[in-house]
Amino acid sequence: MNQKQLLRPVADAAALSAPLANYNTADAVEFLNTLELQRAAETLAALSLPRAVKMLEAPELHRSGELVAALPPARAAALLGLMADDRATDIVHELDEEERARLIPLLGNEARQTIQKLLSYPPNTAGALMTTEFVAVPATWTVAQTLQHIRQVERTRETVYAIYVLDPANQQLQQVVTMRRLITGLPEESILDVAQVNPPVMVDAQMDQEDVARLIRRHDLLAIPVVDAQQHMLGIVTVDDILDALIEESTEDAHKFGGMEALDKPYMQIGFFEMLRKRAGWLSVLFVGEMLTASAMQHYEDELARAVVLTLFIPLIMSSGGNSGSQATSLLIRSLALRELRLRDWWKVALREVPTGMVLGAILGCLAIVRIVIWQLGGFHDYGEHWILLAITIGAALVGIVTFGSLSGSMLPFILKRLGFDPASASAPFVATLVDVTGLVIYFSIAAMILHGTLL
Structure with missing residues (x-):
């Protein structure tokens, strides 16, 4: 222009x-x-x-x-x-x-x-988020001097609700005074007399913004000071800035979890070709992954030809495994983001997800068996003379596939984090694609064991 x-x-x-x-x-x-x-x-x-x-x-x-x-x-x-x-x-x-x-x-x-x-400063760190416009006064000042200083500078400061008290000798952060305590103090009192009792909470400029947010929430702060190795103040991170940053980060994670690159602009402002670029990459990767599903089905072509009835339950089997994996992935990504879990806790999660997956699979398996029984006895569909064995096959397959889906979906975020990737990259479509391929192998392996000598 x-x-x-x-x-x-x-x-x-x-x-x-x-x-x-x-x-x-x-x-x-x-x-x-x-x-x-x-x-x-x-x-x-x-x-x-x-x-x-x-x-x-x-x-x-x-x-x-x-x-x-x-x-x-x-x-x-x-x-x-x-x-x-x-x-x-x-x-x-x-x-x-x-x-x-x-x-x-x-x-x-x-x-x-x-x-x-x-x-x-690196992106997504305290240094990148901080502002240098804060109120700082020497520890030798009185309440009256501090209030007068605030009146003079408040228009040029990000916030005046926290006043940072510095050692006049070395300029190190000594204490923090809230506006509430300041205005309730007597004018002639020392600024240190109205300061908080506990040592000030401060962060390093390299600290990740999620850790900064956790400290702000834990200590119920409106702003948190950023200091160097000698505790000299570099700036402050305010609660509104950290909220904006976390909203942006959660939006990126939501896009990744949907199986695409994060959008850096509002939806309506993304150009057509840029939108294609953001979505085509992951979609192509998932498509290649789904090709393995076709390869797995080709491997069991003879079994499918002899027992066509097995194909009726392939969508049921694949979706159940993918859904259980997506559930586990969603839970684990959030827990890792909130630091409720550490990398070393992977084995605890595995021990928890295996029995959980087995019980969930058993529930779905029972529902599938009941459905087959009702359809067979009610005359809605004839599954053949070996329908009881077929029902048992479907029930057992669901137990195995849902268990595997829960285990793999819970372990994938740990693996990605260990490799240095964002766990949010373990998107629901990615997990579903992984479980689809292995689910078919589990399904036909169980079918081969149970239906051997009858349908197969």
């Missing part, structure tokens, strides 16, 4: 911003998301700097990076410089190398250094 198109006369700017005049920030963001990129960028350029900053800071705003890239460089740099450091860094992350090289030199020294520092 030609950037000169964004330099509208005042009348045009007023016309562009008019639709947002009566909207709060959330509604204005939703409206901006409905506009085409060029129109959205023109509207953003027409807004006052404070209003535009609020909208860009909203995590619900789509195409933030594209919008900033479409603005005139001076305007884009001004907005990034006024934004919260962590959110500005997120937007810079979305820009390509050329756009970064164009915009970062235009930022003020402090903003530029902060953003470059935050960009250096």
Whole structure:
């Protein structure tokens, strides 16, 4: 887009911003998301700097990076410089190398250094999520001095609900004071007198965001300090930032669990060919896997020719094994994500899933036997003179297949995690494909044992 198109006369700017005049920030963001990129960028350029900053800071705003890239460089740099450091860094992350090289030199020294520092931390870590805009005061201050300082800086801080008390000698984090304790303290009291009793909870910049979230939840915090090896404060991770990050991560896991690559944009903003690329890879892998199912059936072609009745129950057998495997995988992925289980617990899970699978298989097997008996005696279908043996075969096969499905579905997340992959990659379709192939082998092996000398 030609950037000169964004330099509208005042009348045009007023016309562009008019639709947002009566909207709060959330509604204005939703409206901006409905506009085409060029129109959205023109509207953003027409807004006052404070209003535009609020909208860009909203995590619900789509195409933030594209919008900033479409603005005139001076305007884009001004907005990034006024934004919260962590959110500005997120937007810079979305820009390509050329756009970064164009915009970062235009930022003020402090903003530029902060953003470059935050960009250096690995994704999904405390360092990548943190903001450097926090309230910190020396331990020698009084309550009155601290309150006066907050009045002066509160507009430039991410949050003022936690005040971080630093040792004036070495600048190490010494204590944390909540706003509630601060305003209930006497003006002449030392800031340390109203600080919390327990040592402050802090994290390393390299800590994974899931571990950060767990600490925030465990200690019921609104923000958690990020420190270096000498306990010097680097920044804070706020609860809203960690929630946004975890929502994004859970969305990625949901996509992976559905058997596709994670989408990095809202569904309606994904191009046709990009959507094909995201879905075709895994779908092709699963298709190749299902070819093994066809190969397994070809291996038992003679048995199928002699006992065609066995084919009637193949869908039942395959779906039951896949369903049990998907259940176990879902449970284990969630438990591993919440750290309810560790890799070393795999054998405990195996000992638990084997009897669970056997009982579940027995339940399904009994239901299958009852169904065959009712259909045979009720005259709905004739399964032949050996229908009792057929019913026993189906029941026994379901016990074996559901047990195998539960065991393999529970072990696969452990294997992937041990190999360094995301356990969410153990998608339900992937587990179902695995169990389909082995399920046929189990089914026909049991049929060969029970029906040998009769149907086979």
